[in-house]
Amino acid sequence: MSQLDKVDAQIVDSLQADGRLSNAKLSERLEMSEATCWRRHKRLEELGVIEGYQATLNRRQLGGNxxxxxxxxxxxxxxxxxxxxxxxxxxxxxxxxxxxxxxxxxxxxxxxxxxxxxxxxxxxxxxxxxxxxxxxxxxxSLREMKATSHLPVGELLGLSGS
Structure with missing residues (x-):
């Protein structure tokens, strides 16, 4: 998606790591105004890059052995x-x-x-x-060595260092 830049990748990476991150904290982390951060975040949702938010659950703690x-x-x-x-x-x-x-x-x-x-x-x-x-x-599966839904956004977009 050529319409996404390094800042978009940083927003998405931050939200993948913590979907409960407030706009204030996110804008502080990325050193941008809250209004700009909010607009970019909403744009990513509208583009369908961000499809939703969910908690990551431990399947074994819930009986999914x-x-x-x-x-x-x-x-x-x-x-x-x-x-x-x-x-x-x-x-x-x-x-x-x-x-x-x-x-x-x-x-x-x-x-x-x-x-x-x-x-x-x-x-x-x-x-x-x-x-x-x-x-x-x-x-x-006998042993789960890695399980993630965290996408390597910077790599997928061809952006280095994100």
Whole structure:
């Protein structure tokens, strides 16, 4: 996005690190007026660069002890089957992310569950009921070494030093 500059990247980086940062603190941190900071912040929201704000939760503290990466291969690729697949996946709160991918599998899902029994029930009641599914391959995370949604804004924008 050529319409974003180094200051925009600094605003986004600061808000990624602390989404509760007040405009006053943000403007102080970036050494700009509150009005200018507020206008830039609102512009980033209007452009869709900032989609929303949320708390980062510890899944294990909330009982999400199983994290599975699930590869799904489908035999049906019709518009209707794909739409139904997407509707079911969108409606499932257990599916944290779903990607249509290249390679052997058609979809890669990230699924959370309380334990292996809970995950097994999810596979039986949801994944095996998806239209056109021919294969479900699960990889259970044994140890999470890195998990973030923090984007390297400066690198993505081609800006050095941000």
């Amino acid at each position: 199983v994290l599975a990466f699930v590869q799904i291969t489908c035999t049906q690729h019709s518009e209707a089957a794909t739409a139904e697949f997407e509707r079911i996946i969108q409606a499932s709160s257990r599916v944290l992310s779903c990607h249509n991918t290249t390679g052997e599998a058609d979809f890669l899902l990230q699924v959370i569950a309380r334990d292996l029994d809970d995950y097994s029930r999810f596979v039986e009641k949801v994944l095996r009921q998806l239209p056109g599914v021919s294969s479900i391959r699960s990889n259970i």
